[in-house]
Amino acid sequence: MSLISLARRGRVVAVVAGALLLVPVLAEARPGGGKGFGSRGTRTNSAPAPTNTAPTGAQPFQRSAAPAPSPSMAGPAAGAAGAAAQAARPSMARNLMMGVGAGLLGAGLFGMLSGSGFFSGLASLAGIFGFLLQIALIGGLIFLAMRFFRRRSEPQLATAGGPMSREASQPQPSPRMSAMGGLGGGAPRAASKPVEITLAGEDFSSFERLLGEVNTAYSNENQQVLREKLTPEMAGYFADDIAENAAKGLVDRVSDVKLLQGDLSEAWREDDFEYATVAMRFSLINALTERATGRIVEGNATVPQEVTEHWTFVRSRGGDWKLSGIQQAA
Template sequence: MLTSPTRRRRAATILSLTAVLALGATMAEARPGGGSGGMGSRGSRTYAPPAATTTAPSTAAPIQRSQTQPGMNNPGMNPAAAQRPRFGGGFMAGLLGAGLLGALLGGGFFGGLGGIASFIGLMLQVGLLVLLVAFAVRWFRRRQGTPAAAGHARSTLDGNGPGGSMNLGGGGAPLGGMGRGPAAVQPVQARPVQIGPGDFQSFEIALNGVQEAYGREDVASLRNLATPEMAGYFIEELRANEAKGVVNRISDVKLLQGDLSESWGEGNAEYATVAMRYAIKDVTLDRRTNRVVETGEPEAVELWTFVRERGGRWILSAIQQGR
């Protein structure tokens, strides 16, 4: 039988190994956003997969952390429908509850009914509510099945109309003018954005700048190079490293291959998603002893989305891991 000191030593060894394995799991791919799968915002395309490219031919990891709410900016989804109150919700439940409570107390909707009359009054109220609900449901279904709604559903975002306006799929006039009935709420209007050599150079500079600032734990530079949302995620990661007693040192970042996945404009904002394969020296060190805790992969494939105001400077708005 093992002695008590032997048991303690074995338990301590097991705990140490467990801690090392857990730390290694959390530190793997410790570069900015390396272990998140996908984070940030891509405007109306936040939850839509980026187009495949030669650099990233497989589907990118989906966005898992974002301040953009699903369904509100998702292409093809009607944001007004997500907010529209459904018929028969709290209002009708409140009426029914009031009728039941009134009947139990001898009142009811019509008041003055007591004893057996309250039960009869309750039945009349329930029957009236059923008729009202059935009538309302039929009325809403008829409205939703009108030809006008079907015509709006066939509209496309081609961005080729005058001024980038939205045209009907059948070649009709641009929406937004005078027409019959209220216009249906459309997805966010997108327009094409041309990306040139100067833009690609800006993307490469941003790649190096973000990685190096992250390795230096330079919060001010990260806030200058990324959106407030992305900078916030980076700061969370840096604080988590500090709490673990480690620091992520990044150096020798070199873009090996890159190509454009997609580019588009929404309102005054312009977006570009770029697939990039790059070399990187990614080492996680113990803050106190400077001992190497984890070494990341020498290469990475990621899709970075950048955003800018028209004619402004590109900043990082999302990172997705290539698969």
Template sequence: MFISSTRRTRAATIFALAAVLAVAAPVAEARPGGGGGMGSRGSKTYNAPSSTATAPGAAPIQRSQTQPGSTMGNPGMTSAATQRPRFGGGFMAGLLGAGLLGALLGGGFFGGLGGIASMIGLLLQVGLIVMVVAFAVRWFRRRQGNPAPAGMSRSALQGDSTPGNYRSAPGSATGPGPAMGATPRGAPQPTVGKVDIGPGDFQSFEIALNDVQAAYGRGDVAALRNLATPEMAGYFTEELRGNESRGVVNRISNVKLLQGDLSEAWSEGRMEYATVAMRYAITDVTVDLRTNQTVETGEPEALELWTFVRERGGRWILSAIQQGR
């Protein structure tokens, strides 16, 4: 009786603490990407974007399908690759474990050390284990042989700016630079080049800002898949499903770009990237679907860096969002 009472008391205490923490926890912005940095920026995914007048700094990307040091295109464009199981899994680990344990305990693949052929059996086990380990090591080395360069940067996007108003971002430079994640020695470096961004591109970025926010506010997953990489569309879908499970909807309106700067623009092979710092006004409210009452209200302004990607000559789509600071 005492034990049951103690368990009930502990359960009640844990529940009360969880409730307090839930109330005390800061409310994240409900707009797309408001909960933290997400997406991929090619080889620059884990590099800080160049500082601009609009956003002197940026929070790092926290959720990405790009592995540090990887430059094999944009994983956001082919998101299924990162979900493949690693070589061997539990099967090869089980074989190795069985062989080693059998050797230690007197058993093994061929019946242990007992019998006339015990020594031959042990040698065969050791040889098989060495072959499997060597094969696995070579396979992993081939898997990890990916290059990791960086690109270049330039700045400017001030409302209706023209090419004559372009400014270089502080500390930026033309040509390759260091990237987080060491490049394996001897790995080939991909082609990194310059991308010219003009008024038409700036207009595309501003339109994308409005279209993504509007689609997210409508819960229009099909539109989001057309406006963003599969990786980003997947994150947005997760957030929308989370709202649905809570019985709420995020309603977004009155989005207006107030100030913007081009932080970086570069190419990696056939892919072109542009990271843009944007400060914009927004009406961002979360409404309870049962009562139609507002349960959360976001800040009236947001400062974010959006990265766009396209195949050369194609259409820009959203590839990453980071919070500015």
């Protein structure tokens, strides 16, 4: 292969390398897809307290029926934090310029190796415009792909000053919030000041049992059991995920769920409901497979993975605990 041919291939590699800077990373395959969703009553927009199991705390909810606080309620500190996060996030234009720069640099270097000068092959004005046009086309296609995947796999974050989730953005309570009847942390009415409570050993046994029962019901797509073990809000989210997988001809299989470590983050009472947020580190075997063939699309059907999450449970006084929210460890 001649150096000139190598230089031409080097330009292509440089263009592809620049374009890969824009490609999003796929989420993990497991119940909830590694995202946070649900509610924690009046503490939905507050981070759970750190524990030995999750010393770094938890990420905020990405899907929640609870309305996000207004900028005035969140305070200037939250607004400044949001602005800083926005400034730190790489922009589309910046990534595109990085891709263009990488392409030009690669072309120049390989041009020098071929002995034809730093900008061999791009000496003419038409050659330069042709190269930039290719970059623009690639960037445009990747931009459209990013918007498509972001809308499908990254619902809007319900944070201070940001857009609310689809349930909270409606002027009237959504059917899912109305069906909750106050159970599940959607907070359709103002709650009294939370009061800290103490839990018994049987409560923690219930949390460990629900960890296995919820994952098993999700794997079997048993929505009747899910409705019994989850709040209506959470049952709706799980039903959405199951329906989306079914439309793609996929099924999310989970097995061998084992609690490795867990401790209480917070436990409190609001009106007639009691809440408990527990940090749990557990192992499970999880694989997203094709329904027709059983071919594994994502995950592993034999190797267990470890997960650390905050699970929030809620119950009415004298009732059974139900799963109200899941948050990923920070």
